[in-house]
Amino acid sequence: MARFNRAVLSNGLTIIHEERDVPVTTVMMGVQYGAMYESEEEKGISHFMEHLCFKGTEKRTTEEVAKELESKGGELNAFTSEEMTAYHVRLPSKHLEIAIDVIGDIFFNPIFPLEDVEREGNVICEEIKMYRDNPRAHSALMLKNDLYEKPFGMSILGTESTVKAMTQSQLLEKHRAIYTPENSVLCVVGSNSFGDVLKFAKKYTNMSRVGKKLNSLNVIKKSSSGSEKRHGLLQANLCLGAHFPELTSDKRYAAEVFNAILGEGMSSRLFMEVREKEGLVYGVKSVLDLGRNYGYLEIWAGCDPPNKDKVIEIAKREFANMKNLTKAELKVAKEQVISKAIINSEGSDAEAIELINEEFATKAENLYDFEDNVNSVTLEDVQDLAKDAKFSEFWVGP
Template sequence: MVTIHTCGNGLRIVSESIPHFHSVAVGVFVKAGSRDESPEENGITHFIEHMLFKGTETRSAKDIAKEFDRIGGDINAYTSKEYTCYYAKILDHHAEHAVSVLADMFFNSKMDVVEIEKERQVVLEEISMTEDMPDDDVQEQLWRVMYPHHSMGAPILGTGTTLKSFTKDKIQHFMDRHYTPDNTVISVAGKITPELIRLIEKLFGSFRRLETEKNYRFPIFTPGHSFKTKETEQGHLSLGYPGLSITDKDIFNFTVLNNIVGGSMSSRLFQEIREERGLAYSVYSYHSAYSDHGTLAIYGGTLNEQMDALQEVIITELQEIRKHGPTAEEVTDSKEQLKGNVMLGLESTSARMNRNGKNELLLRKHPSYDEILARIEAVSPERVTSLLEVFDGDPAISIIRSKMDEA
């Protein structure tokens, strides 16, 4: 059972006790992602995530790494478009120590000027690495096309230009605005003790930062095209369509739709493009659901001379399912796949911690697993068919062609 405790400063602690497990996963979730950045700040959320690992007043970056290696635990973080998460997974008897280290990083990171300069170079290398991976780059370009005038379309890593402008003062100013108690959730799952919850409240339950008005704008999906050439072995194609938010009543119907289109090995696109025609090794679709909107994206990679054929087959398959709808068998199989994914998540403390933290941060509600399974079971071919109108409009398209094939 998921329990929520609200501290005096407004910070929420979400816990799910699993006594028969021997591990604990704990995450510090902050509702600050790349969508919260101004154009000049693009990438600063991700940069802050890096800097919190670069040492505190009492621990160096090496000390933080060694402490977790010494106890056989993992510590890491990730930045998304809507939130940032700092997390650890450890054996239950090391949980209090892990929470203490996370709190030290959260409150006492030095943001040393020398470390800022070093980490700036690290992130520049990370940006270059992404640009060197065309299957990632083509989808990064797709987001720029879909949301050209909104921060949802900006890269999470930022750019070389914005990265160079980050100073200790700019970092602190952003954290003062967003790293506030009302914006923070601590999620913990596994073999939890009352002492651990009391320690979390002691460490996180009294800090205060000025709550400021958040700059909120609704992202508007925009069809369009992006085209690049690069020295790659093959061409890459990505198409984007509007999706649904995580709060939409049809979110499970849309998830089933995505599975049928390209979200599994038995999907329409995988079977037709890879298995039947051998047009691509990698082809898939995915649905990204956010608090107020969503996006369905399709990706495929193939040789330059087959790029037009790949795009044509994708469009043809979308038109085919739009015209005739999914079969009852496809819907049933997709529902079973979705149920399996939900139930397999029960076997991981990390998955439960992430689910609970995200639910509390973005939804402020925690449906039970029985409720989720009931909603999946309620998915019908008729409702899935009604959502196919998403493919009626023009898509956003991003293409990277290989210079090597053109030479």
């Protein structure tokens, strides 16, 4: 059983902590603000701020931020999702203090130098081009665009035009309004005591800043399809998607089981039918993307263009055939989902991500009920997800 603790500092910052015996610690700070909070005109601003938070603070240069943590063996990184932006480092537990100090500093006190705003804007535009040039990544993004209206249906990175239009003052104003203690969570997973976590959190993150707690924009569903022809490709990269239960829904656990059976791994129905029996693809799988007020299942495959329609037909057939799931298959799938979660929790960084995701969606402690919730899924729960699905499609190919 995990040793879990929580507290709220006087400034409103939530602290969540999982104590474990391995002397490796992940310190993660997250703000409940991501791409789904952005208007179409400001699309990409969360991700832009994430990049700039590493570009120096009031007391550290860019180089000092990296050196102070990497000299202690630290692995420093960050990510932006639809619902949050987070910064984290994994390092030996004995270096907890410097980890909370530096992560707290880049989180609350970045200065966004003008030259870095201009330079990093160009870097992000290159990142946008990189994903656009990747047919697999581009087809997945365009599928999301087929499933949801703008601005949610747009890329987390924004567009080249929205990124280039952002100014230093705009970015700083947004950061100071959003990156407040009340909007944020400090998550620590490692062998440190909760007393030490609180001591260093109070020392390095107990700042006061009044901002505003934002509501995410409305997520408007749709179902459409599209395609894009490109010269020089040998495969059709196709994505199919259907709306699925949100992270706040009790049906989310049935969705996990459904996805495991349909398209996770070499024993999945999609892999066995499309690759092993028909030999139509090298890779085929399904993945879930679930948030507080959105959810969808994506099926991806790459195939010879003349086989595209047959692959789509089989994928839809196997999705529909989930309504014929047996109790024996359900039992195996539950064990698969639970076991994968256990393996994933081995790393302190992966566990911190799960805890902070759960905290922003519901409550971090709910993560420890995952096994019970999966085991409570019934045959009918999974079968019902196969009924009346309306698919969106997008493919990129020659």
